[in-house]
Amino acid sequence: MTPKHILIVEDERPIREMIAFGLKRAGFEVREAEDSRAARSALADRRPDLILVDWMLPDTSGLELTRSLKRERDTRDLPIIMLTARAAESDKVAGLDGGADDYLTKPFSPRELLARVNALLRRTAGQDETEAVGHGALLLDRAGHRVSAAGRPVPLGPTEYRLLEFFMLHPDRVYSREQLLDRVWGGNVYVEERTIDVHIRRLRKALEGYDCDQYVQTVRGAGYRFSARVEA
Amino acid sequence: MTPKHILIVEDERPIREMIAFGLKRAGFEVREAEDSRAARSALADRRPDLILVDWMLPDTSGLELTRSLKRERDTRDLPIIMLTARAAESDKVAGLDGGADDYLTKPFSPRELLARVNALLRRTAGQDETEAVGHGALLLDRAGHRVSAAGRPVPLGPTEYRLLEFFMLHPDRVYSREQLLDRVWGGNVYVEERTIDVHIRRLRKALEGYDCDQYVQTVRGAGYRFSARVEA
DNA sequence: TTGCCTTGTCATGGATCTGTCATACACCAT
DNA sequence: ATGGTGTATGACAGATCCATGACAAGGCAA
Numbered sequence: 049m050t051p052k053h054i055l056i057v058e059d060e061r062p063i064r065e066m067i068a069f070g071l072k073r074a075g076f077e078v079r080e081a082e083d084s085r086a087a088r089s090a091l092a093d094r095r096p097d098l099i100l101v102d103w104m105l106p107d108t109s110g111l112e113l114t115r116s117l118k119r120e121r122d123t124r125d126l127p128i129i130m131l132t133a134r135a136a137e138s139d140k141v142a143g144l145d146g147g148a149d150d151y152l153t154k155p156f157s158p159r160e161l162l163a164r165v166n167a168l169l170r171r172t173a174g175q176d177e178t179e180a181v182g183h184g185a186l187l188l189d190r191a192g193h194r195v196s197a198a199g200r201p202v203p204l205g206p207t208e209y210r211l212l213e214f215f216m217l218h219p220d221r222v223y224s225r226e227q228l229l230d231r232v233w234g235g236n237v238y239v240e241e242r243t244i245d246v247h248i249r250r251l252r253k254a255l256e257g258y259d260c261d262q263y264v265q266t267v268r269g270a271g272y273r274f275s276a277r278v279e280a
Numbered sequence: 281m282t283p284k285h286i287l288i289v290e291d292e293r294p295i296r297e298m299i300a301f302g303l304k305r306a307g308f309e310v311r312e313a314e315d316s317r318a319a320r321s322a323l324a325d326r327r328p329d330l331i332l333v334d335w336m337l338p339d340t341s342g343l344e345l346t347r348s349l350k351r352e353r354d355t356r357d358l359p360i361i362m363l364t365a366r367a368a369e370s371d372k373v374a375g376l377d378g379g380a381d382d383y384l385t386k387p388f389s390p391r392e393l394l395a396r397v398n399a400l401l402r403r404t405a406g407q408d409e410t411e412a413v414g415h416g417a418l419l420l421d422r423a424g425h426r427v428s429a430a431g432r433p434v435p436l437g438p439t440e441y442r443l444l445e446f447f448m449l450h451p452d453r454v455y456s457r458e459q460l461l462d463r464v465w466g467g468n469v470y471v472e473e474r475t476i477d478v479h480i481r482r483l484r485k486a487l488e489g490y491d492c493d494q495y496v497q498t499v500r501g502a503g504y505r506f507s508a509r510v511e512a
Numbered sequence: 513t514t515g516c517c518t519t520g521t522c523a524t525g526g527a528t529c530t531g532t533c534a535t536a537c538a539c540c541a542t
Numbered sequence: 543a544t545g546g547t548g549t550a551t552g553a554c555a556g557a558t559c560c561a562t563g564a565c566a567a568g569g570c571a572a
Contacts (some may be wrong), residue, residue: 088307109391112398205518222425243520245560250519252561267425268528268559269438275424437529438559475531477549482530484550500539500548 052169053077055096057087057110058131063154067100070158071165084113091123093236098169101148103132118147122231127172129164131156181216184276186260188216197258207232208251215264215274224271248272284401285309287328289319289345290363291337299332302390303397316345323355325468330401333380335364346380354459359404361396363388413448416508418492420448429490439464440483447496447506456503480504 054076058064061082068078079096081087087101099117101110114130117123130148150168152161181188185198193209195202204212214232223231225241233239252261265273286308290296293314300310311328313319315337322328331349333342346362349355362380382400384393413420417430427434427444436444446464455463457473465471484493497505 085305085307109395112394115398207519220421221423239519240521242522242560246520246562249561249563266560270425273424439530471530472532474533474549478531478551480549481551498549 051075051077052097053079053094054165055079055081055087055090055099057081057084057100057113058102059083059104060102063102066158067161070161074162076165084110087113089236092230093234095231096126098165098172099126099128100165101128101130103130114148125172127168129168181213183216183219183274184260184263184278185258186212186216186255186263186276188213197255197260200258202254202258202260204254205250207247208254211247211251212274215272218274220273220275220277222267222270222273227271244272283307283309284329285311285326286397287311287313287319287322287331289313289316289332289337289342290334291315292334295334298390299393302393306394308397316342319345321468323349324462326466327463328358330397330404331358331360332397333360333362335362354462357404359400361400410449413445415448415451415506416492416495417490418444418448418487418495418508420445429487429492432490434486434490436486437482439479440486443479443483444506447504450506452505452507452509454499454502454505459503476504 054071056064056067056071056078058067058080059082064080064082068080071078079090079094081090087099090096101114103110110130114128117126117128127150128148129150129152132151132153149172150164152164179189179191181190186202187196189195190213195204195209195212211228211232214228225244228244229237229239229241248264248266252264255261255263262278263274263276265275267273286303288296288299288303288310290299290312291314296312296314300312303310311322311326313322319331319333333346335342337345342362346360349358349360359382360380362383364383364385381404382396384396411421411423413422418434419428421427422445425441427436427441442464443460446460457476460476461469461471461473480496480498484496487493487495495506495508497507499505
């Protein structure tokens, strides 16, 4: 199974590295950010499975970061554990609930951290762990990276697979080319927006023989949408 | 997620740039204006999510700007934070009387500014997060950029969609052609006012087959109105 | 290395959209 | 009725956006 990816947002480098070490040791993939800006950048680059946010950050407070992440639709369901300084302040934090899914009061042991991380991952599992997604005649097997239409296998290139996977996980919603670049290609990558068109074309072509190309719909002036609801 | 857009109206350049720097760092998009005139122009060009107005400005006072913004229907719901110099309580009161949603007394820390900005944005959020709007038989799915009437999909061009979207978000209210150009087309675009008529016509035509064209109503001498209440 | 697959970019062509005009129509006051 | 003002409608040419095929660079395995 793919190792879980965890983003640590913490300005104090020793603490951050200690946490990272413990998590890596436990088999997680870890990415570090020292402030909210770096966190944003990391998020744009790759979507983690869980985020650890220090309550106190140099730029925006971790509380604000958490709030804004919970406010935005794209990041709303990312599990967040907030790291608070002392018990004294944890009351305050409790009062200023920013929407974090769990809290951890410093100092904490690596064991405790791991326990919370695993617990939260377990609790929020099943959302993106979906092993198979189906829409219309299409079936996407995430575990096997396979796509089939009405039982027959559909050959897809890597990019087309990821594109279709994203679409099938977020159906009936229009995504701009910019959004698709962020979510499918991973932000911080400069790719011409028109390139999306080409991959859409390739995806459609692949689905053509199965009468499913109509699921990939163009919304002029807005972007593209995947929908098994085929309308005029 | 689109970064929030903030307009700063402040004549003292160092202060203005300092504020802008802090906000940009926090991930906001920032536009600067040195007086009310520039602010008006910026507003016409792009509608910000929040405005910071200095109390003291060279031309019109910031207070006047705030008052007039709060007086006009188009800008009434734009959240405004007023920046006052170290001042007496009377100033604060006056600022609030002008309709500012919050005020901040100089000198203030970047942290405090950010806290206020985020708080106000949070408070006023939820307006444009509406994902679906329904009026009468019409249903507009903003996420999917789809419109349906009594279940049947309605094909619309980009401009007609935006027009209908605006109307459905602001129903039962008359909008002049000028207002529609500002809000739907986005100001600072020179388009003949009569062009509105044509798009209204196109929108009506699209809704015709669904018996919903009557929702788009002409108010002679004033403009147009959307209403599911069909009056004689 | 060669050969195959994948990927990003470009140029072209086609489809749709958009703003404007000219004309016809509706409403209102005189 | 009559003119004046404001709106509806159809047509149109330019602008915009998207689909598509071709192509070169890079990766990877044989």
